[in-house]
Amino acid sequence: xxxxxxxxxxxxxxxxxxxxxxxxxxxxxxxxxxxxxxxxxxxxxxxxxxxxxxxxxxxxxxxxxxxxxxxxxxxxxxxxxxxxxxxxxxxxxxxxxxxxxxxxxxxxxxxxxxxxxxxxxxxxxxxxxxxxxxxxxxxxxxxxxxxxxxxxxxxxxxxxxxxxxxxxxxxxxxxxxxxxxxxxxxxxxxxxxxxxxxxxxxxxxxxxxxxxxxxxxxxxxxxxxxxxxxxxxxxxxxxxxxxxxxxxxxxxxxxxxxxxxxxxxxxxxxxxxxxxxxxxxxxxxxxxxxxxxxxxxxxxxxxxxxxxxxxxxxxxxxxx
Amino acid sequence: xxxxxxxxxxxxxxxxxxxxxxxxxxxxxxxxxxxxxxxxxxxxxxxxxxxxxxxxxxxxxxxxxxxxxxxxxxxxxxxxxxxxxxxxxxxxxxxxxxxxxxxxxxxxxxxxxxxxxxxxxxxxxxxxxxxxxxxxxxxxxxxxxxxxxxxxxxxxxxxxxxxxxxxxxxxxxxxxxxxxxxxxxxxxxxxxxxxxxxxxxxxxxxxxxxxxxxxxxxxxxxxxxxxxxxxxxxxxxxxxxxxxxxxxxxxxxxxxxxxxxxxxxxxxxxxxxxxxxxxxxxxxxxxxxxxxxxxxxxxxxxxxxxxxxxxxxxxxxxxxxxxxxxxxxxxxxxxxxxxxxxxxxxxxxxxxxxxxxxxxxxxxxxxxxxxxxxxxxxxxxxxxx
Ligand SMILES: Nc1ncnc2c1ncn2[C@@H]1O[C@H](COP(=O)(O)OP(=O)(O)OP(=O)(O)O)[C@@H](O)[C@H]1O
Ligand SMILES: [Mg+2]
Numbered sequence: 001x002x003x004x005x006x007x008x009x010x011x012x013x014x015x016x017x018x019x020x021x022x023x024x025x026x027x028x029x030x031x032x033x034x035x036x037x038x039x040x041x042x043x044x045x046x047x048x049x050x051x052x053x054x055x056x057x058x059x060x061x062x063x064x065x066x067x068x069x070x071x072x073x074x075x076x077x078x079x080x081x082x083x084x085x086x087x088x089x090x091x092x093x094x095x096x097x098x099x100x101x102x103x104x105x106x107x108x109x110x111x112x113x114x115x116x117x118x119x120x121x122x123x124x125x126x127x128x129x130x131x132x133x134x135x136x137x138x139x140x141x142x143x144x145x146x147x148x149x150x151x152x153x154x155x156x157x158x159x160x161x162x163x164x165x166x167x168x169x170x171x172x173x174x175x176x177x178x179x180x181x182x183x184x185x186x187x188x189x190x191x192x193x194x195x196x197x198x199x200x201x202x203x204x205x206x207x208x209x210x211x212x213x214x215x216x217x218x219x220x221x222x223x224x225x226x227x228x229x230x231x232x233x234x235x236x237x238x239x240x241x242x243x244x245x246x247x248x249x250x251x252x253x254x255x256x257x258x259x260x261x262x263x264x265x266x267x268x269x270x271x272x273x274x275x276x277x278x279x280x281x282x283x284x285x286x287x288x289x290x291x292x293x294x295x296x297x298x299x300x301x302x303x304x305x306x307x308x309x310x311x312x313x314x315x316x317x318x319x320x
Numbered sequence: 321x322x323x324x325x326x327x328x329x330x331x332x333x334x335x336x337x338x339x340x341x342x343x344x345x346x347x348x349x350x351x352x353x354x355x356x357x358x359x360x361x362x363x364x365x366x367x368x369x370x371x372x373x374x375x376x377x378x379x380x381x382x383x384x385x386x387x388x389x390x391x392x393x394x395x396x397x398x399x400x401x402x403x404x405x406x407x408x409x410x411x412x413x414x415x416x417x418x419x420x421x422x423x424x425x426x427x428x429x430x431x432x433x434x435x436x437x438x439x440x441x442x443x444x445x446x447x448x449x450x451x452x453x454x455x456x457x458x459x460x461x462x463x464x465x466x467x468x469x470x471x472x473x474x475x476x477x478x479x480x481x482x483x484x485x486x487x488x489x490x491x492x493x494x495x496x497x498x499x500x501x502x503x504x505x506x507x508x509x510x511x512x513x514x515x516x517x518x519x520x521x522x523x524x525x526x527x528x529x530x531x532x533x534x535x536x537x538x539x540x541x542x543x544x545x546x547x548x549x550x551x552x553x554x555x556x557x558x559x560x561x562x563x564x565x566x567x568x569x570x571x572x573x574x575x576x577x578x579x580x581x582x583x584x585x586x587x588x589x590x591x592x593x594x595x596x597x598x599x600x601x602x603x604x605x606x607x608x609x610x611x612x613x614x615x616x617x618x619x620x621x622x623x624x625x626x627x628x629x630x631x632x633x634x635x636x637x638x639x640x641x642x643x644x645x646x647x648x649x650x651x652x653x654x655x656x657x658x659x660x661x662x663x664x665x666x667x668x669x670x671x672x673x674x675x676x677x678x679x680x681x682x683x684x685x686x687x688x689x690x691x692x693x694x695x696x697x698x699x700x701x702x703x704x705x
Contacts, residue, residue, distance in 0.1 A: 214407075
């Protein structure tokens with residue numbers, strides 16, 4: 001045992017605290033409601049066949065159904081036919097809890113549509129943020145103009161404004177423009193990211209002036225320098241910014257909840273989670289957690305892929 | 321190709337005057353070196369010529385036309401930067417291609433993916449490819465074309481930077497200490513390559529360096545710059561043999577020129593260590609002046625030599641020997657170039673007498689300016705002592 005065991009202990013405790021909610025989420029998405037209620041079944045649950053009560057209730061045979069089923073059960077009483085039909089329905093509606101949870105996640109609400117909305121919104125936000133932030137950061141870092149320090153001061157100042165503080169005025173402005181309940185309402189307020197401008201400006205400060213002058217000598221315009229020289233060298237910083245931006249807006253519940261009311265076609269994934277909250281006929285934790293798992297999976301996959309790019313980056317070593 | 325004319329350029333950064341009225345006339349096809357100590361404003365002047373920095377006053381003419389207000393890209397100059405400044409994300413071939421692409425292709429043709437399908441693109445791409453190969457062959461980097469700058473050695477990067485500047489056909493080349501990051505051997509080799517390149521291209525070169533050996537060996541003319549002024553601009557041998565000021569004399573030449581104080585009498589007679597030299601500086605009045613003696617102007621002499629001292633240090637370079645001699649009555653040691661056969665006589669601590677040709681001595685006034693109207697008492701070949 002090394003002398004550093006206590007460091008590892010602290011780190012392991014930290015990991016447990018961070019991982020625990022995820023563990024619960026994934027575990028619940030596998031289990032049946034009974035197991036969730038009783039807190040049993042380990043991680044995967046026992047995966048015993050279960051009957052979907054709602055499904056059975058929906059198929060409760062009516063008088064017409066029984067009459068129609070007469071042919072299949074010749075010479076039996078109505079009560080016996082009814083029992084047989086209910087048994088059939090129960091057989092059809094029984095499934096493994098994991099199948100139940102995930103199929104509910106996709107059928108109870110249009111989850112695919114929500115995921116698509118999430119992709120459209122986060123991608124548009126990030127792209128427009130980059131289109132705005134890169135030239136702004138370049139100007140703040142590398143161009144000399146009157147009032148540059150003041151403008152940069154304003155950028156820093158804007159970093160201090162919490163979004164919740166300006167949510168109401170933003171909402172009112174969007175309403176006046178008639179933009180609520182549209183993709184624009186989800187995207188437009190976030191297109192100028194002062195954090196992005198600040199982050200990219202700090203990175204651009206480290207790019208040698210000679211590189212930019214060389215580009216000018218080679219005949220590039222200032223905008224060409226931004227897209228052809230600064231953007232490719234800034235990929236690592238851009239990836240870091242992408243994480244902040246995409247995670248924040250993919251997971252955002254607050255803002256979509258405010259500007260999207262009613263029109264379910266515009267729901268983003270977190271809004272989709274609401275579909276399972278406190279239904280009258282019992283708790284729906286299984287499908288809810290399955291939905292949550294489906295929502296976070298794209299993020300985790302994306303960042304596992306991006307991880308390599310993060311670490312290697314493009315070094316500026318070619319310049320010296 | 322065209323000449324350049326720089327007229328009375330000044331540059332202020334805030335409160336500091338970096339350039340204080342620089343004028344230069346550079347002929348078409350000339351190789352001009354700009355030398356001077358660190359911080360004297362060489363890079364600033366070059367950047368102003370390139371259009372990367374704006375002068376506070378003064379005018380620049382390229383090929384006879386004033387270029388005030390013209391962007392760097394439109395001046396059609398080519399520059400190699402002190403730090404190479406290669407694009408780190410592009411391969412060597414792409415780095416060299418950038419200036420050609422930016423000038424020859426339309427904005428549509430430069431689009432990242434679609435550009436390839438624009439009309440006329442295939443022909444253009446082939447042409448650019450040929451020129452890159454040609455430049456790469458000339459600089460012997462053809463085998464490196466697919467690498468990124470990060471995977472190259474300093475010398476290779478420097479050649480790529482040169483290649484990027486050379487593929488174009490600019491009015492003039494501006495090179496800012498392009499050899500400063502190379503090791504001694506590569507520096508000598510690349511120095512020769514650049515000189516050859518100049519002969520072959522017959523283009524105008526302005527070459528900034530603080531290494532005076534580079535300047536001496538490569539240039540048609542040297543402009544010695546100090547404190548934001550050009551002190552002298554002349555052919556290398558003129559700058560060496562006939563400097564205008566004491567600063568130029570001290571800056572050019574390695575080891576440094578020896579400066580010894582001399583006294584000038586009312587009559588113009590000059591005395592070194594109370595000994596009369598056969599030099600006359602008339603009409604300047606009484607006072608103290610400085611005499612510059614190159615290490616090779618000194619030679620060993622016998623008992624009655626004007627300068628006497630002893631050896632305090634010596635450096636053997638094989639073909640020659642530089643000996644430091646502490647002479648009585650002079651503040652600091654003199655450097656003297658001796659032949660290897662004199663090694664025995666120049667052991668550490670040995671007493672030495674030194675003499676010199678009056679004709680090779682350079683006289684400077686108290687203000688540091690050269691005093692040229694000196695006369696010799698005797699025929700120039702005659703010797704002191
Ligand atoms: N942007 C700037 N702002 C303020 N002062 C500057 C700026 N650029 C250069 N200077 C000053 O101008 C002077 C000349 O700088 P310059 O880079 O031209 O020197 P140099 O002769 O090229 O030196 P070196 O041989 O070290 O490259 C220096 O004292 C430097 O501090
Ligand atoms: Mg410099």
